[in-house]
Amino acid sequence: MENTVAQKLDALIKLQNLDSQLDEIKKIRGDLPEEVQDLEDEIAGYQTRIEKFDNELTAYKDSIKENKDNIKDYEKRIQHLEEQQMNVRNNREFDAINKELETLGLDIQVAEKRIRESKIAIEAKDDQIQQTQSVLDERQKDLDVKKAELDSILSETEVEEEKLLKQKEKAEKSIEDRLLRAYVKIRDNSSNGLAVVPIKRGACGGCFNAVPPQKRADIKEQRKLIICEHCGRIFSNVEVEEVVEEEKPKRRTSRRKSTKDAK
Incomplete structure (x- = not known):
């Protein structure tokens, strides 16, 4: 029906x-829920940025290790070639070994340059991480204050709000x-x-x-x-x-004095 x-x-x-x-x-x-959400999003952004910096740091460190290992290999190869050079049979073999030694020397210089560049990049990345972490810490403090304030308000209104929401759900079913x-x-x-x-x-x-x-x-x-x-x-x-009519003032009547004098 x-x-x-x-x-x-x-x-x-x-x-x-x-x-x-x-x-x-x-x-x-008020705006506390939105402010808390904005701070949480901002903090998540800083955390993602720091995570990216950390990954870049790891890549630079891995590059340094790889180039150091390469330098060790180049030095071993150079030592081996120098020993061979002492036993060459002709000038052609001597020149070939000498050319390979020069190439290995250049490879070492390139590896050393990459190590220096990686170390400089690591220092710069460490500074970025510290600056970002400092801002992150400040935002985290702001978030803690805002969340505590919001939690306090929520605890005061939680019961009433839950009751109203249940009543609302019931009311909606009747429409x-x-x-x-x-x-x-x-x-x-x-x-x-x-x-x-x-x-x-x-x-x-x-x-x-x-x-x-x-x-x-x-x-x-x-x-x-x-x-x-x-x-x-x-x-x-x-x-x-409702229009309330003002009470009309009563007309005041004055008694006339008698014109006759009391005898």
Whole structure:
């Protein structure tokens, strides 16, 4: 059995009240959740950067070790060739060995140059790591403070929020899907989170634009759901503004004195 318009409005009003209470709890938190998230993302970025620097350091150290090992191999080869050079049989063999010795000497120079370059790069990378770690430590302190503040607020509102969320979940089940989707869409597009509003003093309770008398009469009858033509919010009811008439001052009457003198 389909709910009546009055029942639909009651369900929407209840849901709006619950959402408004949840919004108030979120206001207490302010921008803390976003600030905590931003700091966590920033810290993750610094950690990734330091990890990248560490990998680069490892590569430089591996390069140094590799070039040192190559130099040892070159020196062994040079020693072996020098021994061979003492026993050559002709000038051609001597020249060939001599040429190979020159090449190995150049290889050693190249390896030594690469070692020096890697050491310079390591020093620069160490400085980058220290600077990044220093900033990371500061951001971590900021995060710890923000998280402690947020956790304190959450602990104070956790029970109430959980209770409201359960009530909201129950309230949503009493609203048809199409209407619930419309309600959520209106709330998302609203700056104050109000999707269901009353008419106050002849105006929309959301955007404060005037509502024609005929439409106000239709809202009171609750024959159909009516939305504001300006902001799209759903009208819940028309609040009655009681006009208290000022009490008219009583006319003061003065007694006329008798013209006759008492005898």
